Amino acid sequence: MAGILVIPIVAKEVERDVIRAIVDYVRQFYSKFGLGVTILPKMSIRRFSAGYNEIRGQFLGRTFLPILGMIRSELRAKAILGITDVDLYEEGLNFIFGLASPYLKAAIISLYRLKPEFYGERNRELLIDRSIKEAMHELGHVFGLDHCPNPKCVMHFSNSIIDTDFKGRDYCDKCIKKLEVTLG
Template identity: 55%
Template sequence: MILVVPIGDVDTRTVEAVSRFVGSYYSRLGLPARVSDPIPAEWFSDAYNPSRNQFIGRVFLETLGGIKAKTGARAVLGITSLDLYEKGLNFIFGLAHPGMGAAIISTFRLRPEFYGEETTGNLLIERAVKEAMHELGHIFGLGHCPNRWCVMHFSNSILDTDVKGPYYCTSCELKLKKNWG
């Protein structure tokens, strides 16, 4: 099972849509997805950097890895609306640790209004699905892909996220199945 964990005040519609998409894809490999009860953002107050007004992403992975161990899930995907970063980077859309089986994505910079775009339609959901599939790909052994339309292509900006699709390219799909054994 892939456990999707809402963290803090995150859009329920987005969480449910990500879980449905991930579940529909990974259920072919025997991994359904389900949404857990939300956990409070206050659990991650030690990750907050007041000089940046952001949260360091790796702290979330430790907690999510612990949830994975307790629940027996194959992977745990956290979704938060908090703004995340990592050392050496201005921000991150997401982060994964394959050894922990844990990943986190942030909707903060996926929201259309962050870029002055209209909030109509499903753009936030489309972006969140892509980032979720990308980070889960890392959990299951995939690296970054040079194919700009593959979901495993590195997103240096929201434009990269918008260009790529929500699926793995043929090459990444083959690697994923090989990794699955």
């Protein structure tokens, strides 16, 4: 398993069609760098209970990365992406959509605030579109990309869901050039 691992980290449910859509998109992009994508069996959120903050009702994002990094290194993969249904935060931030470590080559994204239901809407396609963008964004960080000033580039920082909806699913030409150097 030399490619990218995707692992659902589940409290209630991480929907299969969302995982499928993320995996299909990531696979078609990263195949040009010779990286395949493998879906691992789902993991219970209980494994990450140390990161739960009872007062906030959220999980501290960074606590996911060392465990994910360990799984990645055991399976000798290039990257691992966790997809969870719980709400994540970081010190000084009310919430985060996701987080990545280029050193551990591990990333986590949360579907919690990507769900249109969170904003009082229902729209399956929108959830899938947002999930693909967040997955591509965090994997970009795993492979060494920083935030990009181009607001249409998927590496543009999302302060809110409005930024996520505005940007595209793909890396801009500058970011692709950097990826080519790293993944060549």
